[in-house]
Amino acid sequence: xxxxxxxxxxxASTMAPSxxxxxIFLTLLSVVMTVGIFAVIIVFLAKYRxxxxxxxxxxHGSVVLELGWSIIPLMVFMLIFAxxxxxxxxxxxxxxxxAEVYVVAKQWMWKIEHSEGQRELNELHVPVGRDxxxxxxxxxxxxxxxxxxxxxxxxxxxGRYTMEWFxxxxxxxxxxxxxxxCGTMHSGMIGDVVVMTQPDYxxxxxxxxxxxxxxxxxxxxxxxxxxxxxRADAQGRGPSLVGIYGKPVLLEDGRTVVADDNxxxxxxMSPAAKVVNGYKPIMPVFQGLVTxxxxxxxxxxxxxxxxxxxxxxSAAADTKSSPKE
Amino acid sequence: xxxxxxxxxxxxxxxxxxxxxxxxxxxxxxxxxLLYLASITxxxxxxxxxxxxxxxxxxxxxxxxxxxxxxxxxxxxxxxxMVFFFLIPSIPAxxxxxxxxxxxxxxxxALPRINLLSWYLYIAGGALMLYAMVEGGVDTGWTFYTPFxxxxxxxxxxxxxxxxxxAGFSSILTGxxxxxxIHRMRAPGMTWSRLPLFIWAHYATSIIQLLGTPVLAxxxxxxxxxxxxxxxxxxxxxxxxxxxxxxxxxxxxxPAVYIMILPAMGVVSEVLxxxxxxxxxxxxxxxxxxxxxxxxxxxxxxxxxxxxxxxLYAALVFSILSYLxxxxxxxxxxxxxxxxxxxxxxxxxxxxxxxxxxxxxxxxGLTGLFLAALGIDVHVTDTYFVIAHFHYIMVGxxxxxxxxxxxxxxxxxxxxxxPEWWGRLAALIVFVxxxxxxxxxxxxxxxxxxxxxxxxxxxxxxxxxxxxxGSTILAVGYLLPMVYFMWSLRYxxxxxxxxWGAAGLEWKTSSPPPTFNFDETPEVTWEAYNYDQIPVPEExxxx
Numbered sequence: 001x002x003x004x005x006x007x008x009x010x011x012a013s014t015m016a017p018s019x020x021x022x023x024i025f026l027t028l029l030s031v032v033m034t035v036g037i038f039a040v041i042i043v044f045l046a047k048y049r050x051x052x053x054x055x056x057x058x059x060h061g062s063v064v065l066e067l068g069w070s071i072i073p074l075m076v077f078m079l080i081f082a083x084x085x086x087x088x089x090x091x092x093x094x095x096x097x098x099a100e101v102y103v104v105a106k107q108w109m110w111k112i113e114h115s116e117g118q119r120e121l122n123e124l125h126v127p128v129g130r131d132x133x134x135x136x137x138x139x140x141x142x143x144x145x146x147x148x149x150x151x152x153x154x155x156x157x158x159g160r161y162t163m164e165w166f167x168x169x170x171x172x173x174x175x176x177x178x179x180x181x182c183g184t185m186h187s188g189m190i191g192d193v194v195v196m197t198q199p200d201y202x203x204x205x206x207x208x209x210x211x212x213x214x215x216x217x218x219x220x221x222x223x224x225x226x227x228x229x230x231r232a233d234a235q236g237r238g239p240s241l242v243g244i245y246g247k248p249v250l251l252e253d254g255r256t257v258v259a260d261d262n263x264x265x266x267x268x269m270s271p272a273a274k275v276v277n278g279y280k281p282i283m284p285v286f287q288g289l290v291t292x293x294x295x296x297x298x299x300x301x302x303x304x305x306x307x308x309x310x311x312x313x314s315a316a317a318d319t320k321s322s323p324k325e
Numbered sequence: 326x327x328x329x330x331x332x333x334x335x336x337x338x339x340x341x342x343x344x345x346x347x348x349x350x351x352x353x354x355x356x357x358x359l360l361y362l363a364s365i366t367x368x369x370x371x372x373x374x375x376x377x378x379x380x381x382x383x384x385x386x387x388x389x390x391x392x393x394x395x396x397x398x399x400x401x402x403x404x405x406x407m408v409f410f411f412l413i414p415s416i417p418a419x420x421x422x423x424x425x426x427x428x429x430x431x432x433x434x435a436l437p438r439i440n441l442l443s444w445y446l447y448i449a450g451g452a453l454m455l456y457a458m459v460e461g462g463v464d465t466g467w468t469f470y471t472p473f474x475x476x477x478x479x480x481x482x483x484x485x486x487x488x489x490x491x492a493g494f495s496s497i498l499t500g501x502x503x504x505x506x507i508h509r510m511r512a513p514g515m516t517w518s519r520l521p522l523f524i525w526a527h528y529a530t531s532i533i534q535l536l537g538t539p540v541l542a543x544x545x546x547x548x549x550x551x552x553x554x555x556x557x558x559x560x561x562x563x564x565x566x567x568x569x570x571x572x573x574x575x576x577x578x579x580p581a582v583y584i585m586i587l588p589a590m591g592v593v594s595e596v597l598x599x600x601x602x603x604x605x606x607x608x609x610x611x612x613x614x615x616x617x618x619x620x621x622x623x624x625x626x627x628x629x630x631x632x633x634x635x636x637l638y639a640a641l642v643f644s645i646l647s648y649l650x651x652x653x654x655x656x657x658x659x660x661x662x663x664x665x666x667x668x669x670x671x672x673x674x675x676x677x678x679x680x681x682x683x684x685x686x687x688x689x690g691l692t693g694l695f696l697a698a699l700g701i702d703v704h705v706t707d708t709y710f711v712i713a714h715f716h717y718i719m720v721g722x723x724x725x726x727x728x729x730x731x732x733x734x735x736x737x738x739x740x741x742x743x744p745e746w747w748g749r750l751a752a753l754i755v756f757v758x759x760x761x762x763x764x765x766x767x768x769x770x771x772x773x774x775x776x777x778x779x780x781x782x783x784x785x786x787x788x789x790x791x792x793x794x795g796s797t798i799l800a801v802g803y804l805l806p807m808v809y810f811m812w813s814l815r816y817x818x819x820x821x822x823x824x825w826g827a828a829g830l831e832w833k834t835s836s837p838p839p840t841f842n843f844d845e846t847p848e849v850t851w852e853a854y855n856y857d858q859i860p861v862p863e864e865x866x867x868x
Contacts, residue, residue: 004774005787006784007768007772008772009773013346017357019700019701019704021702021770022701023695023701026694026695026698026701029691029694030691030692030695032685032686033691034688037658037683037687038684038687041665041680041683041684043660044662044665044666044668045670048666048668048670049671050602050669050670050671054669055602055669055857056601056602056603056667056668056669056856056857057667058603058604058856058857059601059603059604059606060604060608061607061663061862062606065659066607066610066656067605067655068490070652075657077694078648078650079650080646080648080697080698081644081698083698083700084644084697084700084701085641085644085700086700087638087701088631088640088699088703090700091700091703092637135696140477141470141473141476141477141853142470142567142633144632146707148704148772149773151703152703153704153706154632154634155630155632155633155634157561157634158561159562162643175773175782177773178468179708179776180707180777181466181470181776182473183395183397183478184394184397185465186777186778187395187777187778187779254735268487279708291759299699313723
């Protein structure tokens with residue numbers, strides 16, 4: 001017990017140093033403020049101890065001091081706000097070329113599926129230096145996907161997707177915790193995040209069986225009959241799904257929404273919620289007919305319809321920002 | 326006149342009538358305050374007992390003392406009892422009830438029967454809560470997050486929800502009573518700018534109770550309806566939205582923190598002024614900062630939800646607003662510190678608690694700055710960092726304030742003094758025990774230990790052992806006053822009307838006061854805290 005007594009968490013993502021920097025700044029600020037206030041109080045207590053024949057001096061206050069100790073803290077607070085907001089902005093903006101991993105939470109386990117088709121339970125294997133975006137949903141209650149070593153956390157909700165992303169920087173095995181109370185074995189809903197070097201990761205990946213998520217999504221797209229209406233040539237009763245992912249979609253009621261993961265999900269589970277302009281709300285509801293894992297595969301498939309054919313993918317990701325679309 | 330008063334035993338609110346009926350049917354605000362005192366003390370020790378069991382379980386990484394389900398029920402009921410049945414009523418319903426009318430020169434609260442009704446509602450809610458407990462308890466966490474509470478928990482969610490619903494009305498009625506009383510019942514000359522800061526704090530608190538509590542009540546009713554009738558409000562499987570619950574819950578439960586802390590701030594202002602023999606530095610700033618906290622406190626709730634799935638921009642807005650609410654709190658700390666300057670300071674027990682309050686509240690407030698910073702909150706929310714932070718505010722702040730007030734006004738309430746030496750010892754024990762219990766939890770939180778964990782990885786053990794050790798010290802610190810307060814009822818030294826030489830109308834009447842507080846309505850011609858006009862009494866405990 002004694003030989004293993006850390007006071008600081010390991011830092012293993014690009015986010016960790018930024019969060020730690022602000023945390024250390026705030027800690028120093030707090031120590032200075034606490035020591036300062038305590039010192040002033042102790043000096044006053046000692047100096048103005050009650051003594052016979054010495055009365056208190058009546059003082060009403062000071063407008064200058066009041067303004068000073070309102071405005072200066074406010075300015076310091078705004079600085080902290082801005083600093084915290086900048087970090088948060090990074091935490092909430094995954095790079096476009098991130099690898100995607102789907103997470104399905106349920107009492108009390110984490111089911112993880114890489115878009116390449118690799119599946120794991122309560123473990124997440126990732127390579128060093130790659131941006132990874134987690135697309136997460138829950139089958140039951142609210143959970144929270146927390147990796148302390150990466151300084152990131154995001155609640156995982158039933159009925160929708162939430163996201164978080166990271167880029168690991170140091171190989172090793174790190175804690176994965178559920179951070180939102182979820183029932184009896186909440187504290188057992190833990191796992192390992194294994195950060196591997198690129199060769200190790202490739203070797204690990206090579207051990208997989210079966211196709212990619214997009215290909216199993218494609219199979220589902222056939223077997224569930226989606227393909228009869230959502231034809232690639234835009235002649236079907238439903239809109240063509242080719243190239244729509246990530247693009248704005250005009251709805252029947254005049255609104256425009258971006259066809260992101262949550263929109264695709266919602267359009268499968270409750271198709272009448274946001275119908276594309278020019279189409280009738282005739283699609284059957286798939287809520288209860290597909291599992292969360294199948295849904296993830298379908299979303300991955302719809303996404304794949306918006307990506308260049310295999311082989312050019314990595315080339316496209318390397319060219320910095322290609323707005324020509 | 327004086328000789329007549331000495332020969333016959335003077336009539337007070339305590340000896341005017343005897344018997345259980347005279348207490349259970351009383352409309353005297355002072356007796357109702359004592360009814361509350363007895364009942365919240367009971368709940369404090371029940372909630373504290375649960376806390377000790379939680380700490381004992383966490384002594385080792387393995388879940389080896391109680392079952393996982395039992396542990397979940399322990400922290401749930403610890404939270405529900407401490408928040409709704411101890412902290413929220415603590416200072417307002419006991420000290421506020423006793424003192425608000427006396428401090429403004431009134432004979433009673435404006436609505437004495439409503440005041441009694443609010444105690445009965447509290448007792449009804451408390452009884453239902455105890456029923457839910459002995460029937461098997463609740464395991465949702467005090468936060469009742471959906472859809473866990475409405476569709477997955479197999480425990481007594483409905484009973485606990487209704488218990489808190491009922492107790493909420495007690496809180497609403499107390500707030501209503503204070504607002505009406507402070508507006509309508511002030512003695513001649515008691516203008517708003519002459520009100521003690523304790524009154525300003527209770528006025529601000531009452532507004533939160535009035536406007537916030539109904540939202541919690543509605544939310545809990547919706548939880549009960551979804552759970553019993555499967556009405557789809559919060560459960561996505563029924564077409565509901567689980568985040569809607571969190572918004573509604575925190576719309577009350579964040580301001581609820583100010584229901585706990587503002588009255589404590591009021592107590593601290595009274596005590597600091599008395600024991601440094603000075604008017605509070607920047608009276609107007611301290612009074613207005615209470616109102617400022619109450620108002621801004623209503624628009625910061627979603628800072629509990631930065632990782633819950635709210636939008637980036639919503640998070641930015643709630644982060645900046647949270648920093649705004651920190652300003653009035655900082656103003657108070659600076660003004661209290663400045664009050665000591667050129668004072669004539671003595672260190673009786675209430676002053677020790679008040680100084681302890683300033684220290685612990687400062688740490689609690691500063692760690693709030695960490696949590697309001699979005700980038701840091703993502704890492705530390707739902708960890709022990711949050712637990713440590715809010716215990717510094719609620720226990721280090723609110724409970725220290727309550728203890729300061731209880732000691733300060735004990736001679737007024739009972740006519741007898743508590744034993745000063747024991748009082749100081751207990752204050753010291755509480756301070757040490759508190760810091761040992763909760764400071765290690767800041768470190769645990771930054772290391773990543775999630776809250777509400779029955780088992781934890783072994784590298785967190787040493788800090789947990791420290792925390793558990795602290796909690797046993799803290800328990801001693803809370804049991805001591807319980808013992809010596811009881812002892813002092815019979816053996817405490819009988820004191821005069823104003824043993825501290827304190828300003829404030831409550832000290833101008835006898836101890837214990839007569840039923841209608843003042844023999845004749847006082848007329849106020851002086852500012853609050855006119856300590857330059859009041860001599861220091863020669864009584865021993867002031868030294």
